[in-house]
Amino acid sequence: MSLWVDKYRPKSLAKLDYHLHQAENLKMLVKNGDFPHLLVYGPPGAGKKTRIMCLLKELYGSGVEKLRIEKHMFTTPSNKKIEIATLASNYHIEVTPSDAGFHDRVVIQELIKTVAQSNPLDVSTQRHFKVIVLTEVDRLSKDAQHALRRTMEKYMNSCRLILYCNSTSKVIPAIRSRCLSIRVPAPSEEEILKILTFVCKKEGLTLPPELGRRIVVASKRNLRRALLMCETCRVQQYPFTADQTIMEPDWEIYLRETANAIVSEQSPKRLLEVRQRLYELLTKCIPADVIMKGIYNELMHNCDGTLKSEVTQLVAQYEHRTHIGQKDIYHIEAFVAKFMSVYKQFLEEGFDAMMF
Amino acid sequence: MQAFLKQGGGLGKNPVKPKPKKEEITKNKPWVEKYRPKSVDDVAHQDEVVAVLRKSLTGADLPNLLFYGPPGTGKTSTILALSHELFGPELYKERVLELNASDERGIDVIREKVKKFAQLTANTYRSAGKKCPPYKIIILDEADSMTKAAQEALRRTMEKQTKTTRFCLICNYLSRIIAPITSRCSQFRFKPLSTEDQKKRLMMVCEKEGVKISEDAMDSLVICSEGDLRKSMTFLHTAHRLKGEEGISRNDVLEITGVVPDEIISSLISSCRSNSYEKVQAAVNHIIAEGHAATQVLTQLHDEIVVMPTLTDDKKSIVMEKIAVVDKCLCDGADEYLQLMALSTTIQQQLAS
Numbered sequence: 001m002s003l004w005v006d007k008y009r010p011k012s013l014a015k016l017d018y019h020l021h022q023a024e025n026l027k028m029l030v031k032n033g034d035f036p037h038l039l040v041y042g043p044p045g046a047g048k049k050t051r052i053m054c055l056l057k058e059l060y061g062s063g064v065e066k067l068r069i070e071k072h073m074f075t076t077p078s079n080k081k082i083e084i085a086t087l088a089s090n091y092h093i094e095v096t097p098s099d100a101g102f103h104d105r106v107v108i109q110e111l112i113k114t115v116a117q118s119n120p121l122d123v124s125t126q127r128h129f130k131v132i133v134l135t136e137v138d139r140l141s142k143d144a145q146h147a148l149r150r151t152m153e154k155y156m157n158s159c160r161l162i163l164y165c166n167s168t169s170k171v172i173p174a175i176r177s178r179c180l181s182i183r184v185p186a187p188s189e190e191e192i193l194k195i196l197t198f199v200c201k202k203e204g205l206t207l208p209p210e211l212g213r214r215i216v217v218a219s220k221r222n223l224r225r226a227l228l229m230c231e232t233c234r235v236q237q238y239p240f241t242a243d244q245t246i247m248e249p250d251w252e253i254y255l256r257e258t259a260n261a262i263v264s265e266q267s268p269k270r271l272l273e274v275r276q277r278l279y280e281l282l283t284k285c286i287p288a289d290v291i292m293k294g295i296y297n298e299l300m301h302n303c304d305g306t307l308k309s310e311v312t313q314l315v316a317q318y319e320h321r322t323h324i325g326q327k328d329i330y331h332i333e334a335f336v337a338k339f340m341s342v343y344k345q346f347l348e349e350g351f352d353a354m355m356f
Numbered sequence: 357m358q359a360f361l362k363q364g365g366g367l368g369k370n371p372v373k374p375k376p377k378k379e380e381i382t383k384n385k386p387w388v389e390k391y392r393p394k395s396v397d398d399v400a401h402q403d404e405v406v407a408v409l410r411k412s413l414t415g416a417d418l419p420n421l422l423f424y425g426p427p428g429t430g431k432t433s434t435i436l437a438l439s440h441e442l443f444g445p446e447l448y449k450e451r452v453l454e455l456n457a458s459d460e461r462g463i464d465v466i467r468e469k470v471k472k473f474a475q476l477t478a479n480t481y482r483s484a485g486k487k488c489p490p491y492k493i494i495i496l497d498e499a500d501s502m503t504k505a506a507q508e509a510l511r512r513t514m515e516k517q518t519k520t521t522r523f524c525l526i527c528n529y530l531s532r533i534i535a536p537i538t539s540r541c542s543q544f545r546f547k548p549l550s551t552e553d554q555k556k557r558l559m560m561v562c563e564k565e566g567v568k569i570s571e572d573a574m575d576s577l578v579i580c581s582e583g584d585l586r587k588s589m590t591f592l593h594t595a596h597r598l599k600g601e602e603g604i605s606r607n608d609v610l611e612i613t614g615v616v617p618d619e620i621i622s623s624l625i626s627s628c629r630s631n632s633y634e635k636v637q638a639a640v641n642h643i644i645a646e647g648h649a650a651t652q653v654l655t656q657l658h659d660e661i662v663v664m665p666t667l668t669d670d671k672k673s674i675v676m677e678k679i680a681v682v683d684k685c686l687c688d689g690a691d692e693y694l695q696l697m698a699l700s701t702t703i704q705q706q707l708a709s
Binding site for chain 1: 385386388389427428432456462464497498501528584586587590591593594597598599612613614631633637644645646647648649650651652682685686687688689690691692693694695697698701702704705
């Protein structure tokens with residue numbers, strides 16, 4: 001039994017639930033049997049991957065759904081061997097080059113060349129090009145992105161690239177100018193609600209509108225998250241009641257508790273306790289930017305106008321440092337300490353003002 | 357024996373499968389490749405470079421070249437066109453070595469491959485007895501991504517082999533090429549294409565391909581591409597594919613180019629005016645959920661702020677400085693949401709005070 005997220009994933013462009021106009025355009029795009037390099041971007045859970053798969057299916061037929069996992073070996077110039085797992089069908093191959101860490105350039109150079117240099121034997125019955133899907137392009141190193149540039153043009157005859165990422169800010173302009181960018185916005189709240197009701201109906205469940213609306217709000221316009229939440233609710237309790245609790249991810253609850261701990265007391269002792277909790281989160285593989293964002297959003301509930309903008313500047317500054325520095329914990333902890341001092345000062349000033 | 361060999365060759369040469377028709381391939385070729393300039397004279401808008409290169413075509417000596425300039429201005433196209441014109445199709449393979457960032461280009465490759473290629477002598481005559489230039493060309497594309505060590509290794513090689521080899525380095529940023537190399541080359545700056553030249557090119561393509569495009573759509577296409585001909589050509593091609601016979605309108609162009617709609621920018625600014633943190637947060641959240649790129653928001657916000665009449669110059673400069681800081685942070689890979697929030701609260705403060 002598969003999850004609802006996979007079970008109800010649309011399989012063709014005609015079956016997409018929202019951004020219908022865009023789906024129409026994509027269909028036109030591949031109608032001639034050819035398309036330029038694509039750069040698909042949008043927030044998580046908006047349906048980027050679904051659209052890519054639909055596009056490929058439109059192009060090659062159902063053959064693209066027969067997937068197999070292949071292991072590729074690459075050797076770096078320093079003779080280090082790296083192994084990368086790829087997902088491939090007869091017509092396309094999907095790679096996450098950033099798996100190779102800072103050796104991602106080698107993967108791009110080798111992989112694209114091997115795929116692109118092998119021409120299909122029989123062009124009359126199939127397309128004359130293969131598709132390479134590169135995921136998480138925004139996490140590629142600059143070197144690897146430069147390596148993509150000329151390669152993209154040179155092997156235009158035998159392969160097409162589909163790059164996908166969350167934001168184009170980290171993709172160098174030279175690549176952006178070689179691709180057609182396709183923006184996939186997150187679905188609106190109404191669209192998510194419609195899909196939730198549709199899925200529940202298919203499953204033979206009745207979803208009370210109030211509960212549906214609450215799930216939608218909690219999902220923050222992330223369709224995948226909404227579907228997962230809905231399924232969790234189903235496992236928890238059925239029939240649904242309008243006021244049943246929606247399971248939140250436990251790290252979000254944990255983050256909220258951490259933020260409350262910071263606000264309730266500002267002392268070196270508390271800082272140590274918070275540090276413990278931060279380590280706990282980091283060892284559970286919660287990324288640093290998610291931790292920062294979570295704590296920041298919770299802290300904001302306890303701040304006043306002027307303090308708010310000050311803290312915003314601070315969090316932006318420290319989050320930026322996590323990307324430049326080596327260990328995330330230093331910068332998160334620095335942010336917490338800084339916040340404590342700013343907050344305490346603010347409280348004391350308020351206290352003084354009340355006294356006189 | 358001879359007959360046998362001939363026959364064998366004949367059997368092998370008799371393919372059952374029809375080869376893909378050349379026509380079909382060119383039809384599928386992206387226009388960027390299809391309309392790449394075939395000769396040096398064909399290169400648009402780079403008159404100084406073309407003038408120098410034309411001299412070398414008529415027999416004058418060719419210096420080592422260093423092309424630099426923003427993407428899509430025709431650097432690679434120019435040198436490719438030049439070497440094709442110099443050597444023709446039959447000699448091209450043996451006289452030109454093209455290396456780009458996708459090839460391994462560490463110090464070893466410079467020492468082995470480049471040096472070896474550079475040391476080969478070049479004949480002044482073709483097989484048919486016609487004259488041809490007595491040198492080879494090594495094209496180092498995207499040279500700014502070469503390591504410093506590799507560039508160092510190039511120095512002496514460049515000088516030693518001047519008799520037989522010319523180097524052509526292509527890069528976006530001149531500052532990333534070490535000084536000893538730049539002083540050994542004659543430098544040419546490729547400037548972003550002017551609106552007229554770009555329009556002329558695009559119109560030519562439109563005519564040849566039978567694209568219907570309205571006047572204002574063409575204008576916005578040229579503006580959005582910011583002097584990058586490749587970008588505008590890609591946009592034109594895809595817009596044509598999407599719309600086909602209907603003709604391309606201005607909205608189609610805006611949709612493809614990824615420009616953030618004006619309403620979103622103005623709603624962000626008005627939320628900054630409101631003095632409420634929650635409204636700013638909602639506006640930023642909306643931008644992120646819609647998937648707009650933060651860098652694009654930044655550019656458009658910048659254009660808005662510069663002309664905003666209600667802000668004094670002092671305040672504007674504070675906002676500008678923040679924009680610069682945020683841009684750098686985004687380049688380093690910082691989180692878009694937090695950076696946009698930081699910028700918007702700065703704008704909010706400046707608008708309020």
